[in-house]
Amino acid sequence: xxxxxxxYHAPASVEEALGLLVRxxxxxxxxxxxxxxxxxLNFRLSRPAALVDLNRIAALAYIREQNGHVAFGAxxxxxxxxxxxxxxxxxxxxxxxxxxxxxxxxxxxxxxGGSIAHADPSAEYPAVLTALDGDVVVRGPRGERTxxxxxxxxxxxxxxxxxxxxLTEVRLPAMPARAGYAFEEFARRHGDFAIVGVAAxxxxxxxxxxxxxxxxxxxGPVPVRLRAAEDILVKEGVDERALEAAAVRAAELVTPDxxxxxxxxxxxxxxxxxxxxxxxxxxxxxxxxx
Ligand SMILES: Cc1cc2nc3c(=O)[nH]c(=O)nc-3n(C[C@H](O)[C@H](O)[C@H](O)COP(=O)(O)OP(=O)(O)OC[C@H]3O[C@@H](n4cnc5c(N)ncnc54)[C@H](O)[C@@H]3O)c2cc1C
Numbered sequence: 001x002x003x004x005x006x007x008y009h010a011p012a013s014v015e016e017a018l019g020l021l022v023r024x025x026x027x028x029x030x031x032x033x034x035x036x037x038x039x040x041l042n043f044r045l046s047r048p049a050a051l052v053d054l055n056r057i058a059a060l061a062y063i064r065e066q067n068g069h070v071a072f073g074a075x076x077x078x079x080x081x082x083x084x085x086x087x088x089x090x091x092x093x094x095x096x097x098x099x100x101x102x103x104x105x106x107x108x109x110x111x112x113g114g115s116i117a118h119a120d121p122s123a124e125y126p127a128v129l130t131a132l133d134g135d136v137v138v139r140g141p142r143g144e145r146t147x148x149x150x151x152x153x154x155x156x157x158x159x160x161x162x163x164x165x166x167l168t169e170v171r172l173p174a175m176p177a178r179a180g181y182a183f184e185e186f187a188r189r190h191g192d193f194a195i196v197g198v199a200a201x202x203x204x205x206x207x208x209x210x211x212x213x214x215x216x217x218x219x220g221p222v223p224v225r226l227r228a229a230e231d232i233l234v235k236e237g238v239d240e241r242a243l244e245a246a247a248v249r250a251a252e253l254v255t256p257d258x259x260x261x262x263x264x265x266x267x268x269x270x271x272x273x274x275x276x277x278x279x280x281x282x283x284x285x286x287x288x289x290x
Contacts, residue, residue, distance in 0.1 A: 001042050001043060001044060002042065003038070003041035003042050003044070004041070004044060004047050006041075006047075006048055006049060006050055006051050007028075007049060007050035007051070008050065008051050008053065009050060009051070009052050009053065010053040010055065010056045011052065011053075011054075011056065011057065012056055012057065013057060013059070014057060014059070014060065014139060014166060014168060017030070017052050017054060017057065017166060018139065018140065018141060018164065018166060020050070020052045021052060021140075021141075021163065021164040021165075021166070022141050022164050024049055024050050026163035026164065027048060027049035027050065027163075028048055028049060028050040028051065028052050028163075029046065029048035029050075029051055029052070030051075030052050030054055030117075030166060031051045031052065031053040031054065031055070032054055032055075032074070032075060032110075032111040032113055032114035032117075033077070033078075033106075033109040033110040033111045033114050034109060035102070035106050035109055035110040035114070036110075036114065036118045036120070037051075037114075037118075054074070054075055054166070055075070057075065059073070060073040060074050060075035060076075060113070060168060061073045061075040061076050061077070061080075062076065063076055063080065063081070063084050063086055063087065065086050065090060065174070068173060068174055069134075069171045069172060069173045069174055070086060070087065070090050070091055070171070070172050070174060071169055071170070071171045072112045072113075072169065072170045072171075072172075073113075073168070073169060074111060074112065074113025074114075074117075074166070074167050074168050074169060074170065075111050075113060076111060076112050076113075077107065077108060077109065077110065077111055078098055078101050078102075078106075078107035078108075078110045078111065078112065078115070079104070079107040079108045081094060081095070081098050081112060082095060082098040082099060082107060090174040090175065091132075091172055091174065091175055092175065092181055093128055093131070093132070093175060093181040093182075093183060093199060093200075093201055094125075094128050094172065096181065096182065096183045097124040097125065097127070097128045097183040097197075097199060098124070100124050100183060100185050100187075100194065100197065101115070101123075101124050101125070102191050103191040106191075112125055112170050113167045113168075113170065116129060116136060116152075116159075116167060116170060117159060117161060117167045118157065119152075119153055119154075119156075119157050119158060119159045119222070120156075120157060120193065121156055121157075121217065121218060121220065121221055121222060121223065122193040122194045122195070122197070122217050122218040123193065123194075123217060124183065124185070124194070124197060124199075124217060125170075126149070126153060126217065126222075126223045127183075127197055127198075127199045127215045127216060127217035127223045128172070128183070128199050128215070129149050129170065129172065129223070130149040130150075130153075130199075130215040130223040130224070130225050131199040131200070131201060131213045131214060131215035131225065132172050132173055132175070132201070132213060133148065133149065133173070133213075133225075134149070134170060134171050134172040134173065135147065135148060135170075135171045136149075136152055136167055136169070136170050136171075137167070137168050137169035137170075137171070138161060138165050138166065138167050138168065139165065139166050139168050140162055140164050140165035140166070141164055144168075147160065149223065149225075150225075153222035153223060154222065155221040155222060156221045175201060175203075176203040176210070176211060178203070178204075178286065178288075179201050179202065179203040179211070179286060180201070180202045180203075180204070180281070180282035180283055180284065180285035180286030180287070181199075181200060181201045181202075181282050181285060182199075182200050182277070182278040182279075182281035182282045182285070183197065183198070183199050183200075183278070184197065184198050184200075184274040184275075184277045184278040184281070185197035185198070185217070185218075185274065186270055186274060188261075193218070194217050194218045195218055195261055195262045195266075195267065195270060196216065196217065196218040196219050196256075196262075196267050196270035196271055196274055197216065197217035197218055197274070198214065198215070198216055198217075198250075198271065198274040198275050198277075198278045199213070199214070199215045199216075199217075199278070200212075200213065200214050200275070200278035200279055200281075200282040201213040201214075201282060202233065202238065202279065202282040202283055202286045203286065204238070204283075204286045204287065207237060208237065209233045209234045209237060209238060211234075212230040212233040212234055212246075213225075213230060214226035214229050214230055214246075214250060214275060214278075214279075216250075216254055216271055218256070218267065219254035219256045219267050219268070219270075219271045220254050220255055220256050220257070221257070224253060224254050226246075226249070226250045226253050226254075226275070227253075228249050228252075228253055229246040229247070229249040229250040229253065229275065230246075232245050232246040232249055233246050233279075238279070238283045238286075243276055243279045243280060243283070244276060246275065246276075246279060247272045247273070247275040247276035247279065248272060250271050250272060250275040251268050251269065251271045251272035251275070254267070254268060254271050256268060256271075
């Protein structure tokens with residue numbers, strides 16, 4: 001199908017883009033990589049009066065390391081993130097997660113800002129943002145605000161962004177040196193959205209766990225940070241029993257829905273299995289293994 005008629009604007013600056021969003025009074029949509037928005041338009045599930053295309057705003061595409069975090073301009077392509085040496089060194093969890101995002105042509109167009117603003121609960125970037133407790137910077141006619149994942153993701157495909165706001169930057173704290181990490185996911189075919197995915201990071205201090213991070217994709221309407229499972233690792237360490245206890249706890253912390261792709265019980269079980277797998281790999285890496 002073809003999309004319904006819409007006006008098209010390609011502003012050269014964020015200010016100009018914000019002016020257009022205000023002018024359309026909530027009836028315009030921002031276009032980033034178009035990998036989620038264009039199918040929605042073609043199916044006529046979205047009927048905006050106008051598209052405000054961000055692709056000509058060069059100032060929105062960058063990867064910068066600063067003050068212990070890595071900042072990404074919203075229009076940074078997933079493919080640029082996949083091959084960024086800075087990301088590989090400072091945020092290897094994100095490099096690994098990116099390899100699960102769709103296929104090469106999708107990652108060549110798709111952006112980090114678009115993926116997070118779209119808020120598909122099965123998407124990898126919202127899960128990594130949640131695991132690492134990053135920030136998103138949002139600009140609108142009322143100024144700039146910075147949001148934590150818990151304040152951003154509201155439910156399926158829904159964030160707290162207003163219709164006249166633009167997500168401009170994503171900031172992720174650099175992972176501790178030598179932290180182990182893994183992104184595990186199950187999808188029916190490679191490149192499909194995850195049925196469930198789990199992001200894990202473990203930083204060891206001798207035999208102790210200094211820091212553990214776990215978050216899910218696909219196990220509920222929004223990504224879930226598995227804090228109580230992280231606490232088990234911090235208290236009990238990373239022997240086989242502790243990893244299993246953390247995985248069992250992880251499954252108790254999620255409340256997925258059933259849909260066309262999987263039942264809630266199946267997603268709950270996948271959360272346990274994938275948490276355990278992710279932890280085994282993350283711990284091996286933290287210990288200097290493969
Ligand atoms: C076949 C296929 C498989 C895919 N598989 C996966 C997968 O496995 N994992 C995954 O994570 N994704 C997957 N995707 C989606 C892909 O990652 C998209 O790129 C991403 O979800 C949206 O990013 P985009 O830049 O294309 O945004 P767009 O499609 O342009 O926009 C998506 C939404 O976000 C809004 N938006 C975009 N940028 C901003 C901004 N800066 N500020 C405010 N609002 C904004 C738009 O208005 C729109 O509502 C897949 C897509 C396809 C077609």
